[in-house]
Every structure is written in C-alpha cells, then in structure tokens.
Amino acid sequence: MDTRGIEQMFDFQRLPSDGLILLLLLLYSPVGFCLMLLRIFIGVHVFLVSCALPDSFVRRFVVRVMCSVLGLHIRQNSPRLRDKNVKLYVCNHVTQFDHNIINLLTSCNTPLLEGPSGFMCWARGFMELGGGVASKAELADTLRGYCSAPATTPLLLFPEEDTTNGRAGLLRFSPWSFSLSDSVQPVALTVKRPLLAVNVPDSSWLAELLWTFFVPFTVYQVRWLLPVLRQNGESHQELANRVQELLATELGVVSTQITKADKAEHIKRKRHIAPHTTRSNLGARPRTVPQVFLGPSPGAEDPRVMRMVHQVKEVLPDVPLSVITRDLLRTNCVDTTITNLLESTEQYHTEPAEGATSGPARPRTSITPSIAVPPATLKPAAKSFGRSPADRHMSLQDRKTALYEYARRRYIEKHGLNVEEDS
C-alpha cells in the first residue's frame, strides 16, 4: 500500500522535526530577524522599482537581481522550450508567490481566483478582471476571451488551485483551466528552502513573505516542458489528466485525485485533533483519510467512473470519495455501490466532534466490520441537523433517495426480479 497519504502532501508544521536542525534554526534566528528587517526595506524598493519600470527585459533582470537579495533565487532550465505561441502556461502550485517568480522569467498574467480585486490584488502581481466575476463559468468565459485575443501576454494558471509542498503529490487538476486553450505549456516548479517548510496551509501571504525574508534563501527551480496539444476529441478532463501526469513525472511525484476541497476538509479535521496530536504518533494513528486517495488508482481518471462517483456522493455525502471509487471500480454500478455502502458497517463517518472528544489515543476499531451493528442503524439518517431549511430538505431528499434505492435493491434481490422486465 502506498504509505504516502494526504499528510505527506502538505507541511502542517513550519518548524522542522529534526532536533539538530531545530537547534541550528535557534542559532540562526537572531541573524534571520535582522535579515528580515533589512529585507523588508529592500522589499519596498523592489516593489517600487517593479512599479516604476515598464514590463520589459530590463525590468525583469533588475527585479530578479534585487529578488536574489531578498532571498529569492530563481533558476530556470531550457528557456528555449518556451513557446511564443502558447497562450496558457499551467504550473504546479507551491507557494503564494509562484506567479511572481514565473513573471520574472517571462511576462505572463495570473488572475486572482479568490478574494477581492483592488490594490492588494494588483500589488501582488495578479491580473485584475474587470467587474465582479461571479461564477467560475463567467470567469472561464472572460479568460477564454482573453486567450483568443491576439497579441496578449500568456496566461499563467495553477490548475491545482491550492498549494502543496511539491514533494509527494499533485492535487487534482481542475478541467476548467484547460477549457481556455487547445495548447498548454506545462511548467514544473520546485521550491527548496533550508530550515523551514516552504509553505504551510492556512497562513496568509504576508506571513509567508516575512518567513521568506527570514530564511537565508529560497530556491525556485523552474522547468519548462514541451507544449501539450489537445488531441482530437479529447475532453478538458482528459487533457487535464494528461498534463497532470506529465508534470508529476517531471517532478517525481504522484498525481492524486485529492482536490482543493479535500485539502480544506483535511485541514479542518486536523485542526480538531491537533491539540492531542504529536508528531510521534502520526504514523501509529490510523488516518482518518484512507490512503487509497493517493496513487493513480486504475480507472479513477475515467470520466464515466468519475460521474458515477459523483452520483453516489450526492446520495451519500458522508462517505469519502476514495471508498466510493474503490467500491465502484469493483461493482461498476451506482445502485450496487450505494447498497454496498449502506449495508457495509464500515464507519468512515469520522465526524469532527468524535475526533475532538475521543482524540487519537483511542484505537479506532471501526475499520473492521462489526456484525453486531443492528440493521436499523444502517438506514440513512441525518448526521447533523442542517443549518438552513434548504439544507435539511436536501438531506431529507438524499436520504429518501437512498432509502428507496436500498428498498428496491432488497426487493429485487429477494424476489429475484428482473428490473428491465418489470419496469
């Protein structure tokens, strides 16, 4: 089994776990603080210079040199591979300054997907999209228009939509980025930094910037890959998967099906059990997120399977995607999977409340199916009381559907009916 779980994809602690490095860090910290103060002032200058000079080779060179004073060393290999005709660069996401780094190598634009536009958006080097862009579809439309316009600078997108530490795996690439253009140029980015983690989830960009100033240096290695063209009849998702695979191979990591939402969920869960958790029992404690998440599970990329997974997820929102996928790959039928999941006594519904009260010390025996659970508890009951009436109604709808599916299945099994014949 692949031991690299979702835990390995993100650094949850900025400080190193090794005692020796921690000692070194302690010794370095006075220097680091001085360096940070100094660099804050230089940083203001870098910002002003980058504002004053027009976007050109000169500015990029000057700012790049000034950035190395700030501790941002940028290396790139094979810049000749960069294709002038490609309008879309896709890059893996490691830190919150990835777009600034790439921008120092070539001029490109990155839209800010979340957060308000305005001064901060502009100052951080994001492209401002005119007007309030409400939905993702609207955003995609705007960007598609941008891409098709002649003589514009290329667009740089991060289809992972969230950061990883870049050492274990890539998040699932969202297909909408690939709907913008038929040819994309993948960019592989590795970020290395001594003493500290390059990025921790849930920290603001300002904190990240200060830590960047604190450490002696951070090395950004940018590798340009050959442009990828959409093949005939290839869907956005297929193209996304292909590019993800390419980038993962280049970086020496695995491409996973973990999404941004899964990451957020994991962080939330982590926060609940964090007070009890120490580093040492990370390995011993059974993970709440099954490791099946990781690794290119065969057929998981198949859009048909994905669609079925989503259908099941709608009915049983509590069951993790990985469990659904595993079962679906075996049964290849939405109904059967729902029945299996309803009938199986596996308790993957690890609610945050439970995690908070019991803590990791309590061994989770729930992985083993227990026969003792009476069938009544298998019925789709609401796990929580929804906040809004609409939520509650949705929950009722879902449970109702599940109940009907279950009853129908049972009836058919019991009476040996043929559905096609009778319906």
Add this chain to the structure above:
Amino acid sequence: LIAADGQISGNKNTNNLLESVSFLRGPEDTCFEGGVFPAILSFPSDYPLSPPKMKFTCDMFHPNIYPDGRVCISILHAPGDDPMGYESSAERWSPVQSVEKILLSVVSMLAEPNDESGANVDASKMWREDREQFYRLAKQIVRKSLSL
C-alpha cells in the same frame, strides 16, 4: 428528523412546519415487506394536545387505512372521540407520545391488521375471508410503492 426502525421523516417543505413527510418501510416477514410507503403527518395547531393526523400518499389496501389513505389507529385518536367505540383509552393519544412512537405503531399496524375496527371494509372483509387474495394485493402495493 426521526429515524426509527428504518422510517425517515422530515419536513415536507420549508414554509409549512405543521406537515411532515414520513417514509415507512413495510415490516419484515409480513405481506408488506420491502415496501416504502410515503405518508404525511399533519400536526394541528394545538399539537401536542391534539394528535396529529396521518395519511398515506400512496395506494394502500389495509383494513385500518381508509381508501383515501387516512390512518385509523388508536394512538392517533384523542381519548374523547372514539369513532369505532372499542378502543381502550390507554392506547390513545396523549401529549407524551412522540412521532417516533406513532410511526412504530403504524408499522406494527401494517404487520398486524386489526379487523375489528375496519376503516376499509373491503380490506377487512378480504383479510378475514380471503387471506391469499389480500396477500396478493399487498404484494402489488409493495411493488407499486417501489415503482417496480
């Protein structure tokens, strides 16, 4: 929201808190086994002083369910009114009864029809005289409820 022995129940819609939809599963080893029967529980404005009313929204053929779906069961009758005249007040509605209990009672009523207080005369008659035919009809109703 109640989950009692496989029944689920919830508010039918957001603007009417006095009506609730329940889905009852036919009890095992009876002629209604396997069915899922939707029913509306309507609560009067003076609930819980007065009992709620229950009405199946699917086709039912049962001695204690009126042809229009209303359920005739002692727990849903206030001690004062007694349409049939032979229900002990012990098993009548009282404010301490819960929706869960009602659903359980209705499920057990599905399992064991009480042919003395016949709400559906045809069904009572058939239950008494032609049990086989009744089972056949019940089976059809179960299938219909699952839209099979």
